[in-house]
Amino acid sequence: MIYFDNAATGFPKSGRVLAAMTKAYGLCGNPGRSGHAPAIYAAEKLYECRETLAAFFGTAPERVILTPSATIALNMAIKGFAQNKVVTSSVEHNAVFRPLYSMWQRGRADLSFFDAGGTDEQIVQRFTASLEGAYTAVFIHASNVNGRILPLREMVTEAHKSGVTTIIDASQSAGHINLSVKDSGADIICIAGHKGLYGPLGTGAMLINPSFDMFAETIIEGGTGIRSLDSEMPEEYPEHFEAGTMNAPAFAALAEAVRETEEEGLGDDRIFAKLYESLKSMKNVTVHGGPEYGYDKYVPVLLFNIRKRNCDEAMTYLAARGICVRSGFHCAPLAHKALGTENGGIRVSVGRKNTLKEADVLIDEIHRIAKSVS
């Protein structure tokens, strides 16, 4: 099998990651719920994951809120911190758009969209212009549809000049490019553990800047193992946000995945470049977006369509030949609207485990479909 759907989830997970999870399942009790060895071991595994993520992404361990997904992290951040006028981009994933839409429907937020297309300078300019009167800015770091990386540090700087809190969806960039809470200055960065980091499914995190001290409302309340006699959630991070039993074995494996990512490096652009150069010159194939502003401004995601071929049918054709890509709207209708791909598209997303040989096979099969178009 050839797997080019790494923007959905990084695949395959390594033996090291699976071994870490299996070992933890054999030893973990409920973390933070008692003083016996299995409970303490599980708490150690959670803390180890917080430490590893904190070191990798530039924050403090207690500011790493472990979640079952980036979507839940984003919901916690958006519903906990955002209010009044919220600025967001024209290319958001539903993990950002739907919580914001829900807040707008309930009268808790007014939404203002900025156009996230064009050069970095154009994006920063439009973003800055939209900040007047805003309370929070929530935007994607790298698009899951065409891979475009937004100029994070410059945008955060502009937001802070206007006193606007920043919440970043880094689901697609974490594990692909260098990303630091501290260096970017972002107030909150939400990540997926299972995509570019190749951790287990069902892992994510909300990373809070140590200098960000705004109080957050919680969206989930319940047992935390501490202050059980209090009716309210504890104020301390991370327990303020983490109600219920945590999946300690999965987070033990996520820590291992991050260590492995550090050792293997973040990958390079050779496969991405080969795919882009081949597809953009292929007859009957249209690449939407593509790294037109330089490879350093994109994560390795390509969106394309084949003339007269429905994207789902093309995906099915490839799947039948053992090649995994994703078709449709990628949970990002705003991005497809911005790109003019209202009928969806075929997405190829490269991971660090892919090879140039696999890219050759994919290119040949796409060429076969494109050649069949009359």
Added chain:
Amino acid sequence: MTICMNTNCIFVLSSVTYVMKAERLLASAGIYSTPVKTGEVAKVRGCGYGLALNDSGSNMVNCNKAKAIIERNGINILGVTEAKDR
């Protein structure tokens, strides 16, 4: 600053996360400790966790040194109790 008066002190901290953090900070200074959930901890905060200095390193000097390290790193100590039931 409160001075530790016992030789088997347990630092009561606000969460198991801070217990883990303090444990690592102390270990890096050569002071070894163990996360505990004892009656002494419960008296201070209801359900909670503490960090007990290990017997081998537990003396008054270490207790005060440990307290200073924990506080210097911004970790709030809710109380210091004695390990009676360890």
